[in-house]
Amino acid sequence: MENEKINTSKVIVRKIRQDEIPQAIKIAMDTLTENYSYEIFYSIYNSWPEGFIVAEYEKNIVGFIASSRQSIYEARILMFSVMDVFQNMGIGSLLLKKFEEICKLNGIRAIRLEVRISNKNAIIFYEKRGFIIINLINNYYSNGEAAYIMWKMLEN
Ligand SMILES: CC(C)(COP(=O)(O)OP(=O)(O)OC[C@H]1O[C@@H](n2cnc3c(N)ncnc32)[C@H](O)[C@@H]1OP(=O)(O)O)[C@@H](O)C(=O)NCCC(=O)NCCS
Secondary structure, three states: OOOOOOOHHHEEEEEOOHHHHHHHHHHHHHHOOOOOOHHHHHHHHHHOHHHOEEEEEOOEEEEEEEEEEOOOOEEEEEEEEEOHHHOOOOHHHHHHHHHHHHHHHOOOOEEEEEEEOOOHHHHHHHHHOOOEEEEEEOOOOOOOOOEEEEEEEOOO
16 A cells, blocks of 8 residues: 555545454554553454444555443543554544544543643644543553543534
8 A cells, every 4th residue: 555645535434343353453553552452452342333433445444443432421532543654644534523423423422532641643633623631640551651631522
């Protein structure tokens, strides 16, 4: 796959199929600093399948959001990543937009997530899309790094 701009109208964002979870695991291993066990992905999927979505481009999974339903009104993004060569093309925005739509359809009013305090790109990405930093958790990641908790109230 070439690292060139793509036509985002060809990107399909949809619920993941269980047999596609290994592809999400591969993307997570390549793009996320934290290591997650295989079991975690299946457990997230089984807990709330609607909240595990993928971006498909030309029959390839190129990004995903895995989430949990924290309460009747709050969802939590647990993992969010787009393959390196497909970043900065609008795919993350499409995934987040779809995720927010799914949340609203399920009666969810707010989304929270944790992000490494060093992950400036992601923090700016979220802030531009309406998330605010509401707290800091020291020693959150396995390497001791702190996390910001970010939060967004969904509009009706
Ligand atoms: C954070 C992440 C998910 C964002 O996904 P993405 O696909 O790169 O996001 P987008 O392309 O929609 O937006 C990023 C930037 O790309 C640019 N962009 C978006 N659409 C574009 C397009 N059609 N053409 C050119 N550039 C575009 C914009 O500059 C945008 O920034 P903006 O905030 O100023 O609008 C992705 O960078 C990633 O996977 N990072 C590594 C893992 C990670 O850190 N995850 C978050 C953990 S909490």
